[in-house]
Amino acid sequence: xxxxxxxxxxxxxxxxxxxxxxxxxxxxxxxxxxxxxxxxxxxxxxxxxxxxxxxxxxxxxxxxxxxxxxxxxxxxxxxxxxxxxxxxxxxxxxxxxxxxxxxxxxxxxxxxxxxxxxxxxxxxxxxxxxxxxxxxxxxxxxxxxxxxxxxxxxxxxxxxxxxxxxxxxxxxxxxxxxxxxxxxxxxxxxxxxxxxxxxxxxxxxxxxxxxxxxxxxxxxxxxxxxxxxxxxxxxxxxxxxxxxxxxxxxxxxxxxxxxxxxxxxxxxxxxxxxxxxxxxxxxxxxxxxxxxxxxxxxxxxxxxxxxxxxxxxxxxxxxxxxxxxxxxxxxxxxxxxxxxxxxxxxxxxxxxxxxxxxxxxxxxxxxxxxxxxxxxxxxxxxxxxxxxxxxxxxxxxxxxxxxxxxxxxxxxxxxxxxxxxxxxxxxxxxxxxxxxxxxxxxx
Numbered sequence: 018x019x020x021x022x023x024x025x026x027x028x029x030x031x032x033x034x035x036x037x038x039x040x041x042x043x044x045x046x047x048x049x050x051x052x053x054x055x056x057x058x059x060x061x062x063x064x065x066x067x068x069x070x071x072x073x074x075x076x077x078x079x080x081x082x083x084x085x086x087x088x089x090x091x092x093x094x095x096x097x098x099x100x101x102x103x104x105x106x107x108x109x110x111x112x113x114x115x116x117x118x119x120x121x122x123x124x125x126x127x128x129x130x131x132x133x134x135x136x137x138x139x140x141x142x143x144x145x146x147x148x149x150x151x152x153x154x155x156x157x158x159x160x161x162x163x164x165x166x167x168x169x170x171x172x173x174x175x176x177x178x179x180x181x182x183x184x185x186x187x188x189x190x191x192x193x194x195x196x197x198x199x200x201x202x203x204x205x206x207x208x209x210x211x212x213x214x215x216x217x218x219x220x221x222x223x224x225x226x227x228x229x230x231x232x233x234x235x236x237x238x239x240x241x242x243x244x245x246x247x248x249x250x251x252x253x254x255x256x257x258x259x260x261x262x263x264x265x266x267x268x269x270x271x272x273x274x275x276x277x278x279x280x281x282x283x284x285x286x287x288x289x290x291x292x293x294x295x296x297x298x299x300x301x302x303x304x305x306x307x308x309x310x311x312x313x314x315x316x317x318x319x320x321x322x323x324x325x326x327x328x329x330x331x332x333x334x335x336x337x338x339x340x341x342x343x344x345x346x347x348x349x350x351x352x353x354x355x356x357x358x359x360x361x362x363x364x365x366x367x368x369x370x371x372x373x374x375x376x377x378x379x380x381x382x383x384x385x386x387x388x389x390x391x392x393x394x395x396x397x398x399x400x401x402x403x404x405x406x407x408x409x410x411x412x413x414x415x416x417x418x419x420x421x422x423x424x425x426x427x428x429x430x431x432x433x434x435x436x437x438x439x440x441x442x443x444x445x446x447x448x449x450x451x452x453x454x455x456x457x458x459x460x
Contacts (some may be wrong), residue, residue, distance in 0.1 A: 022319065022357030024192060030351070031181055031191040032162075033169045033207070035063025036076060036134075037337050038325035039197030040047045040153035041344030043162040049352040057352070059161070060189060062181070064168040067151035067263040070138030076150055077225060077260055078134040078336065079268035081106070081243065083426035084122075086338040087130060095156065100147040102130040106445060108242045109421060110174075112287050112401070115396045118403045119242070123418045125342035129425060131243075131261050134331035138227040138264055146262060149337075172207050176396060179320050193356045195347060196323035200307050205327055213318035218327060219311030224274035224282075226267045226303035228258075234293050235260050244291055244425055246282075247390040254383050255424065256282060258291065264301060270308070270333045279303055308333070312373045322347050327368040332376040333383070335426025339372060342398040379430035382423060382437075396451030402442075415442045 024030075030046060032039045042061045050057045082097075106129035109120045122129070132149040148263040161401055168194065171182040172194060179194045180187055198204045205217040211416040228236075240261035254271035269278055279300065282288055292298060316322065324347050330339040346368040347361075354360040389395040401418070404406045406414040419436055422428035437443075 020357070022059055022360060024050075024055065024352060024356060028057045028192040029061045029189065030057060030193045030195060031169075031179075031189055032059060032061045032195045032197055033181070033204075034159075034195075034197035034305065035061045035065070035067075035154050035164065035327060036150055036197065036199070036325065037153055037340035038344045039195065040150070040157045042195055042197055042324065042348045043343050044153075044160050045345045045348035047157075047160045047162060052088070052434075053353070055352070058163070058342065059157075060163045061154065061157060061171050062165050062167050062183075063154070065111065065135075066165050067135045067148040068282040068443055070136040072304075073401045074135035074302070075302075076134035077304050079225065079257060079266055080132045080134055080149070080261070081257075081259055081425070082130045083147075083335050083338050083344055084129055085336065085427050086125045086335070086341060089243060089338075091342060092169050097130060097132075097149075098147065098152070101132055101145065101149050101152055102427055104131045104241060104313065105129070106131060106243055108240055109424065110242045111245045111400075111420065112244060112248070112291065112311065113390060113396045113400065114287060118398050118400050119407060120403060120417050120421055123421055127232075129243075130149070131259050131266075133261065137262075138229070140301065145219060163259050169207065172211060174211070177319075180431075192320060193351055194321045195351075196327060197319070197344065198323070198327045198358070199325065200309055208321070208323055208327075211318070211321065213317075213321065214315035214366065215313055215323060216315075217317075218309045218313050220307040221271070221310050222273045222275075222304055222305050222330070223271075223308050224267075224269040224278040224303070226279045227264045227301040228267055228292075228298050229264050229301045230293065232263050234297055235263070235265060238266065238291065238293065243424075246287060247386060247396075248285060248287055249280070249391045250285065250427070251298050253278075253282070254387065262334075265298075274305055276305070284414060288386075290446045312376075316369060317358060317365065319358050320356050322351070322356075322361055322365065324353050324369075329372040331372060331426065332379040334424065339347040342368065342372070375430045377430075378434040382430060382434060386423075394450050394453040397453040401449040401452075402446050415439060 111118050135148050146165040162234050167183045169181050180190045208215045244258040252272040256269040259266040309326050309330050316328045324343040330336050350364040354364050402416045406417045422433050
């Protein structure tokens with residue numbers, strides 16, 4: 018007996034959400050279907066216009082694409098045009114309460130890119146830029162996907178198949194619904210109401226602001242560096258200043274932020290030392306987006322799969338990279354295996370679970386950095402080790418590469434953790450810590 022959940026010619030997939038996860042899913046599903054000679058249709062339901070500046074096109078993201086994702090996209094034949102890349106990043110500058118250090122990319126290649134997910138801060142219409150999300154959505158359309166500018170507000174099963182609705186109007190019956198969604202409560206509720214066990218993931222609130230400066234000031238102060246801040250501010254894991262065209266994106270991650278977090282951060286002495294005079298910059302816009310910190314236990318059922326930020330994503334970083342991984346995994350399962358719960362359990366869930374498991378190592382690593390940034394001898398010891406590594410051309414730069422990969426998304430947290438278990442580096446680190454404890458280092 019034929020498997021009723023295997024996609025056949027004429028099958029239709031409805032993708033709710035046209036961000037990176039939805040676009041990646043659509044691109045790969047259509048490519049894979051063509052490879053095996055199947056004719057399927059994909060419709061992406063996305064009401065937002067990513068070409069619009071300000072809130073109407075914004076996807077609330079820091080906007081950094083890791084080296085690993087740039088390389089993976091290149092392998093897939095997806096080359097980012099110059100209009101998307103706001104700035105190439107070749108180094109990070111790490112700031113603490115007890116000093117700063119400059120960390121060059123371990124491979125000395127400028128492959129990290131800063132982007133705008135949407136149309137950029139309000140007032141940037143017409144400037145030389147392109148939305149990353151719009152670029153991916155257009156790639157999906159070129160691959161054969163249909164884009165419908167509608168907000169899905171209800172999903173229900175009819176005769177064993179899902180149907181989707183907008184404003185009480187049926188949009189489509191479908192063979193598979195892909196929830197490539199964010200974590201807004203009203204969107205997540207669509208899948209919670211289906212009753213298969215999905216529940217909205219645990220979240221924290223981040224703080225993001227776009228700080229406008231003259232392009233020459235950004236080049237002089239930031240150059241091609243992202244500035245990272247490990248400061249002992251309650252509730253903040255780390256913060257980043259990400260240079261783009263005429264804006265610097267401030268992204269603060271940690272526990273729940275408030276409307277005052279950005280202002281408090283900008284007033285911190287270590288931050289003020291980086292920024293120009295107050296009259297030379299202004300905060301153009303700000304938001305408090307929710308971030309996933311705990312993936313749902315049940316992300317799929319028959320003919321329904323949830324991915325993206327409302328599913329399994331990387332802790333505190335590289336959400337676009339996770340969108341690529343999970344969108345492709347869902348597409349591979351649906352097209353090459355089937356759309357039943359058993360298919361997703363066998364093929365999709367191991368990939369989903371691998372990110373969940375890896376985030377456990379991430380939690381541990383961020384706990385360690387929290388401890389280090391609170392105590393001067395530990396902070397100074399870490400900075401000394403990194404500075405020595407950067408000055409020594411023959412150094413393996415183990416500590417530098419650990420910090421680089423932690424904050425860029427280039428490596429899995431587990432692999433970073435394994436690199437921390439290194440006797441020579443540990444001895445070097447605690448030797449520097451001891452020097453600071455005994456006063457053998459200058460302040």
